[in-house]
Amino acid sequence: MNRIQKQFSERLNRGEKLFVPYIMAGDGGLGVLEERLTFLEQNGAAAIEIGIPFSDPVADGPTIQKAGIRSLKEGTTLKSTLIKIGEIRSSINVPLVIMTYMNPILAYGIDQFVVNMEKVGVDGCIIPDLPIEEEDILATKLEEAGIELIRLVTLVTPKERVEKIAKKGQGFLYTVTIKGITGIRNEFDKSLVNFLEMVKEVSNIPVVAGFGVSTAEQVKELSLNCDGVVVGSRIVDLFYENKLDEIAELMKAILIEEKVFRG
């Protein structure tokens, strides 16, 4: 069984919600990747999304765009990131999910991408510009390699499409909380709670909400209505500003059901 399915169900069965941080590989150099992954794991990450820098990240807001530029200046590539993951994988126990657009995959080679992700121990990948209608070029190869293709639904995805995507049943369902790109938001659309309830109803895989989350209150509020939360931009900023204590604080906010004391 894939690490994502195994570890996510263990956590959810313990009444824990899932905190999934995102970081940009190579931001600060690939030399800091291991210490950052270790830090996030030690602070309760259920899985960690590792972004690959790309020159045209259409779904990303300014924070992640800037992180990508810093990383590209360090010479980071999909290949060098996978090599680094291979070197450090044995020291990280939580699932690792590669977040990349299709272009770097095509440049690297689809077969190479799948074979080397499996080799270095990557558990899942998120490819925001690969709609389910076009995923056949990759989905079967990933499935054969035991790598979960994590699909996204958004606030404007109709219910029947949510059902179609959820039925693919891999990893977790990434529910985008806003209409737009990544980046910190002060408030969410009032339709969000109903949307999350609908997605939870139709999905038999964990539902993890992301985009715009940056405060403890938002983490708590969102995780009331789904299985977990993804935080990217805020964590990318805090690492860049070296404010590790604030990252730890934010991660502590994820809900853990009151431990029922069996007296």
Ligand SMILES: O=P(O)(O)OC[C@@H](O)[C@@H](O)c1c[nH]c2ccccc12
């Ligand atoms: O940065 P935010 O608003 O916290 O959103 C998470 C997001 O960064 C991360 O999951 C991600 C980064 N780039 C993406 C592109 C598409 C989907 C998701 C992502």
